[in-house]
Amino acid sequence: MDSEKPLSHQPPAGSSVKVEPREWTLQPEHRQYCNAAFKLGTWHLIAKEIDKALKWYERAANAGHAGAQYNLGLLYLKGEDVPWDGFKGMAWISKAANAGDVKAQALLQRLRRGPRVGARRALGA
Secondary structure, three states, rough: HHHOEEEEEEEOOOOOOOOOOOOOOOOOHHHHHHHHHHHHHHHHOOOOOOOHHHHHHHHHHHOOOOHHHHHHHHHHHHHHOOOOOOOHHHHHHHHHOOOOOOOHHHHHHHHHHOOOHHHHHHHOO
């Protein structure tokens, strides 16, 4: 059954069909795979492989993983390893907060206090 193998894009064994590698997406109902993608993103971030981290975080975040959404938001808001993008950063932080991520909710509260707090201070930078 296809829903049991959401990440597979290979033809059945013994098939003569040739399949070109392609990008895949995760669906929220495959939560265990979302968690795996999040963990791979974290692993690549720790290893300073930022492009790979972004790829895995985006897959998990687009499937609704709040932790991946929060981490993507921080990466874009801090702009240390990726080009700074306040719009993307706030969008991901907001999605994470709406999904119930406590850290994202707290960060939004700090950022909404206004310019007197400052974004860098709110981010802990």
